[in-house]
Amino acid sequence: MIRKFAYSLGAVATALSYQAFSAYIIFFYVDIKKLSVGLAGIAMLIFALWNAINDPLFGYLSDGTHTRFGRRIPYLMAGAIPLGLVFCLLWVPPFSGIEQESWLFLYFVLMIFLFDAFYSMVVINWSSLYPEMFPSLKDRAQVNSYRQTFVMFGLFMGISLPPLIYSKWGWGWMGVVFGLIISVVILIALWGSRENKEYSSQPSLPFINSLKATFKNRSFLTFAFSNLFVQFSFTLILATIPFFAKYVLRSDPAETTLILAAAFLIAIPMLFVWRGLAVRWGVKYCFMAAMLLLIISLFPLFLIDNLNQALLVSLLIGAGIAGFLQMADLILSDVIDEDEINTGHRREGMYFGASAFINRFAIGLEAASMSGIFILSGYTPYVYTQPANFQTGLRYLIAGLPIIALVLAFVIIIFYPLAGNRLEELRIKLAEVHGRKGVI
DSSP, X not given: OHHHHHHHTHHXXXXXXXXXXXXXHHIIIIIISOOOHHHHHHHHXXXXXXXXXXXXXXXXXXXXXXXXXXXXXXXXXXHHHHHHHHHHHHTOOSOOTTTOHHHHHHHHHHHHHHHHHHHHXXXXXXXXXXXXXXXXXXXXXXXXXXXXXXXXXXXXXXXXXXXXXXXXXXXHHXXXXXXXXXXXXXXXXXXXOOOOHHHHTSOOOOHHHHHHHHHTOHHHHHHHHHHHHHHHHHHHHHHHHHHHHHHTSOOOHHHHHHHHHHHHHHHHHHHHHXXXXXXHHOHHHHHHHHHHHHXXXXXXXXXXXXXXXXXXXXXXXXXXXXXXXXXXXXXXHHHHHHHHHHHSXXXXXXXXXXXXXXXXXXXXXXXXXXXXXXXXXXXXXXXXXXXXXXXXXXXXXXXXXXXXXXXXXXXXXXXXXXXXXXXXXXXXXXXXXXXXXXXX
16 A cells, blocks of 8 residues: 555656646746747747657657566656756756847757656656556556545646745746655655566567557547647646736736645545546546536636636636546556557557657647737737737637637547447456466
């Protein structure tokens, strides 16, 4: 039990680092360091293309690694400290966009490249251990509850605490504190991790064959592209909140923290509600229900203009987010099990890498959406009072585009095949496969 908690604690590092990056990196470099919106958008689009290489590559390398420590654990050992260090460096650029914009742009691109490389190394391997370490539905559901509870704490820390820290001590200290937390937590998760020797000793598929098998898998494709639009909506909402709170609600940093805290505090108990519903309805239908709940929750954002209203909406959004967090890895684990039946190989690394690769395009879509609407609505970082059109643009960013994305996600996931009797048959076949391999 202690090792389950230790392994699950890694979710704090993954959620904290990624969500703090997603929610504040554009705000910091554009609004604080004065990098132009256009250059920031170009940097994030280049960053999305980099993900086309590193996520599947790290996944494939992980699946094919054979050491006495296993396939995944060596990468966790190698990436824990560098990830925390690079996260810290993101928030201490030695250049200003006012006088050294070209250098600031180059520094920004370099740091996000390094951050994503170490993030992918750590997160893909940590995530890949989950289906392997916990093969039964009972254990997966139990451990995923722990993982997603820690995700909530990571999200809360990564999104709600930065305004309190940078308003008092500056952005650099935020990077230092969070960087230390990230590295320490990953090392604790490393202690709680183990690998199955039977999987580590099996040969891997050639890269091209592995890539083809992954992107021909209907179950994976329907989930992955539905989840892409979910991630886009989630990422866009979080990245827009600091601007929405400052320019629409006229909130100070403490009130911004309160709005974000409301969402994540309600999400923690809702994780256990969604866990019960998943057993009763199945993960596919719970995934769809979470989308509908979030769509309904976003409509009031077209109208609200004060803190109390924002807190009520935040509670509803938090309930929907909990559903996504609880279901996504359960669905992907079923996809990986199906793939083992079809190919004879355990390829968690490739699937988590390919899923991460697809999800990272959410950042590119977010950057393009924000850049386009900021430019069209007349935003400028040099004044506090923005044009009236900018407030309208923020409402479309935080509600309009996410609603459209969630509707698309809902339509796509309808075609996901692993549910009901089909899923029960898969589990019977998988038990037979594991029996032949001698997997305990």
